[in-house]
Amino acid sequence: MRRVSVFGATGSIGQNTLDLIARAPDDYDVVALTGAGNVSRLARDAKRLHADVAVTARVDLLDDLKAALAGSGIEAAAGDAALLEAADRPTDWVMSAIVGAAGLKPGLRALRHGGTLALANKESLVCAGPLLLSEARRYGATILPVDSEHSAVFQALVGEDPAAVEKIIITGSGGGLRDWPLDRLTQATPEDAGSHPNWDMGQRITIDSASMFNKAMELIETKEFFGTPPGGIDTVIHPQSLMHALVQFRDGALMAHLGAPDMRHAIGYALHWPDRRDLPVDRLDLTTIGQLDFHAPDPARYPALALARAVMAGGGLRGAAFNAAKEYALDLFIAREIRFTDMAIHVAETLETMEARGCLDAAALTLDMVLDTDREARALTRAAASA
Numbered sequence: 431m432r433r434v435s436v437f438g439a440t441g442s443i444g445q446n447t448l449d450l451i452a453r454a455p456d457d458y459d460v461v462a463l464t465g466a467g468n469v470s471r472l473a474r475d476a477k478r479l480h481a482d483v484a485v486t487a488r489v490d491l492l493d494d495l496k497a498a499l500a501g502s503g504i505e506a507a508a509g510d511a512a513l514l515e516a517a518d519r520p521t522d523w524v525m526s527a528i529v530g531a532a533g534l535k536p537g538l539r540a541l542r543h544g545g546t547l548a549l550a551n552k553e554s555l556v557c558a559g560p561l562l563l564s565e566a567r568r569y570g571a572t573i574l575p576v577d578s579e580h581s582a583v584f585q586a587l588v589g590e591d592p593a594a595v596e597k598i599i600i601t602g603s604g605g606g607l608r609d610w611p612l613d614r615l616t617q618a619t620p621e622d623a624g625s626h627p628n629w630d631m632g633q634r635i636t637i638d639s640a641s642m643f644n645k646a647m648e649l650i651e652t653k654e655f656f657g658t659p660p661g662g663i664d665t666v667i668h669p670q671s672l673m674h675a676l677v678q679f680r681d682g683a684l685m686a687h688l689g690a691p692d693m694r695h696a697i698g699y700a701l702h703w704p705d706r707r708d709l710p711v712d713r714l715d716l717t718t719i720g721q722l723d724f725h726a727p728d729p730a731r732y733p734a735l736a737l738a739r740a741v742m743a744g745g746g747l748r749g750a751a752f753n754a755a756k757e758y759a760l761d762l763f764i765a766r767e768i769r770f771t772d773m774a775i776h777v778a779e780t781l782e783t784m785e786a787r788g789c790l791d792a793a794a795l796t797l798d799m800v801l802d803t804d805r806e807a808r809a810l811t812r813a814a815a816s817a
């Protein structure tokens with residue numbers, strides 16, 4: 431039996447992960463499940479999967495969690511220290527699916543077991559890619575990508591010489607506002623931006639898809655995870671979301687990965703790797719699909735992509751600043767305090783200010799440096815938005 435923990439178990443990725451685990455209960459010993467606000471779902475899943483411990487990030491909800499778990503024998507805990515304690519429990523496989531920079535510390539801790547970290551939390555790689563990878567090497571742990579595009583690239587590279595890669599191309603749907611006239615984008619509400627044409631995901635990543643901040647994060651993630659130079663990474667709009675990524679090799683061959691837009695594919699690949707097992711995902715019928723479309727993203731509609739290019743070129747602490755500014759701007763948009771188009775403006779202002787202060791260069795990252803940069807970028811974004 432494999433010992434598994436799922437961080438962010440109550441979210442979209444977490445629930446898809448539990449769906450796969452629940453289909454083969456004899457294969458898994460569930461150690462820890464974590465969530466934040468949704469303690470009833472957390473308790474329900476901890477009971478049905480016989481977890482050892484359930485942890486909510488919200489200390490104010492500990493009593494609710496304890497009440498929901500009463501009589502089950504499952505431990506209940508709350509708060510950041512409890513999340514780290516859960517990450518310290520020995521496991522073979524951990525899903526990192528907390529949303530945002532909050533996923534960084536538990537992910538780093540879980541690497542210490544030397545097992546497998548299935549990484550959905552792209553923010554970890556964006557803000558602290560070199561740190562995460564060096565910790566994985568230090569403890570002999572394996573990080574497997576769960577983002578569908580990066581899982582696709584990872585699969586296309588099996589058995590290939592990394593030196594033979596010329597270019598990595600990740601696709602994006604263009605999000606829920608892709609057909610809106612440019613001059614209407616200022617009026618988009620969180621509800622407008624929070625509905626995706628193809629994927630069923632959490633609210634934050636769905637809005638990030640509409641702004642393509644999600645793709646911007648994924649460009650940086652590609653650089654960090656695969657070590658590809660920024661000039662060798664590209665993105666194209668592919669409205670059908672059936673081809674997730676392509677790898678171009680030095681002989682001109684393009685290896686593409688296609689599959690239904692269902693995160694259980696990438697999660698299942700990371701769960702069973704290096705094997706492939708049956709997965710409950712739809713099979714594609716190419717004759718029914720008929721046509722696949724691709725076009726270049728419009729820089730005026732998606733300014734986040736140019737910001738990501740600057741972050742990739744500069745490295746250092748720019749990813750941490752970019753991610754934190756983006757997260758804070760997204761909070762403000764969801765709270766209806768700024769407009770959809772203001773998000774990229776305020777992220778750019780924050781990066782410019784930090785660049786001018788000369789605080790984004792660093793030869794080697796430490797967790798403290800990343801957390802300090804995160805705090806400063808959030809404060810600057812708040813100031814930019816209220817100016």
Ligand code: NDP
Nearest residue numbers: 438440441442443465466467468487528529550551631632
């Ligand atoms: P959701 O918003 O659906 O779920 C987020 C999870 O994190 C929930 O379990 C939530 O708890 C928990 N959480 C929220 N805030 C905190 C916090 N401060 N501390 C600890 N836990 C917290 O997100 P998704 O599942 O959509 O995304 C998760 C991660 O996976 C993100 O990094 C995202 O970018 C990435 N990803 C998601 C994809 C998708 O298809 N959804 C695709 C590829 C990557 P609760 O719900 O109980 O409040």
